[in-house]
Amino acid sequence: MSGAAVEAQGLVKTYKGRGGEVEAVKGVDLRIEPGEIFGFLGPNGAGKSTTVRMLTTLLTITRGSATVAGVDVARDPDQARRRMGVALQEAGLDPRQTGRELLVLQARLFGMGGGEAAERAGELLRLVELEDAADRLIKGYSGGMKRRLDLASALVHRPEVLFLDEPTTGLDPASRITVWEEVRRINELGTTVFLTTQYLEEADQLCGRLAIIDGGLIVREGTPESLKAELRERTGLSHDPTLDDVFLDATGRTRAKAEGAVSEVVA
Template identity: 65%
Template sequence: MPDASLPIVAEGLQRYFGSGEEQVKAVDGVDLRIEPGEVFGFLGPNGAGKSTTVRMLTTLLRPSGGSARVAGFDVVNEANEVRRNIGVALQDAAIDPLMTGAELLKLQAVLYGLPKTQHATKAGELLERVGLTAAGDRRVGTYSGGMRRRLDLALSLIHEPSVLFLDEPTTGLDPMSRISLWEEIRRLNNDGTTVLLTTQYLEEADQLAERIAIIDHGVIVRKGRPAELKAEVGSPTLFVSVDTSAADQANTLLATFGDLRPSPEGTLGVGLDDGPAAVSNVVRTLDEAGITVKNLELREPSLDDVFAEATGHRLEGADS
């Protein structure tokens, strides 16, 4: 039985789609323990099982197996209680474009049973909180992508939830809108809100999350604090670009400097056992073999290296 004292806890959570030979395991035995007041990052590429896991934890999908409790309540047997205590901002949330931001917030207040005397006040407070006061009386259809995401966040906060789920909240946003949303997430967390954040953006997880879990093909492959996970990778990664015809020979030579690592298309990657000091030796070795180096890039261990080491491929959004 999951620990009811934790805001989010899951044990052996599973979700299958289809049946028989065509059955797909979207989530296959996920365990999570998220502490009160924590920002927890849930990383993985599209189709890895992030959103499916969130939909089970928010009662939108029934688990095929395992168990979970959110805000102290079982997601299957006490789904209504879960919904009353959480806020949810999903990536594909439908927002009526003909209503104004203020009207939508007042409607949300009605749906959550807030006293009528609080509707206008709460709407005004939340519009100010997410920087939309000036746009509150405009139809949502005129909002930019960043404004819509901020409004969606405000809608999820109308009932002051103790647990907040944000499913890829900054996907498609420009850098300034992304930073603005990060700041609001930090403010919410400082006020004591527990946040589960799914994202493809490694910088986002590094900036916001105290701990992360990386999911791939429905299975959690790494879990822990970002700094500790990056330290486990160890050596920095050198990415080298050479002519395609020389790639096999270059890989053989690079392997003498450390372990070969997954790399972006068109490059070769190697973890340098001797650190940055080995770069000049790598260049010299390739030059002596008649291999022209087109480009070199040395990166300190990152969450993308953690993901690559665990799965054998790079995470989408790693360079964003």
């Protein structure tokens, strides 16, 4: 892949509401290099999912442009879809299929023949350690198993860029760590990962670089270390700031400590 894995310039999304137009994303610029694990953070309603949905061709772009693996997502959505894998919030799976059937179907939609699709499904089931459950209906899977299957289905066509929208929301700590391991393994195989999350620990553990979006605009961007160092330097903090501190600072929130309890107060 030459050039950026993901690039967005002036990305804007407006919706028509009863009280007029609502601007959910107000001009996002991003550049993600091949091989990165890039974290995209923000409070609820900040524009994370809307941005991801535009980048993954699921939402039309109101203004601005975006490329994934060098392909313009608005001009050539089909080609862009061939280069990216997508696992959205709330693992989107068909409960009436088995894990194997779902992966074979996905592979066939990406143009593989029956034999090749079955072989690829087998490889992926091994990768996400779901071989034993492969021929069971998905409706019987646990939340963690569904997430891993969703990841596998996003990888079926060996995408250059993988979009993960809150991949661990609702998972127990053990399942969360398993998903992190999968994400690292996928990245080590050369796939660029674009990850949105509400968990700052997750971003700290996984991401080489991250951006924080608030009110539809990117308010911070950099490596976790550089963002923490910038905060310490700017505010003169006596302790080493965490990513939580960076997030609260970037989104205009403060943390008030009272008698050991921690409460979040909107500034």
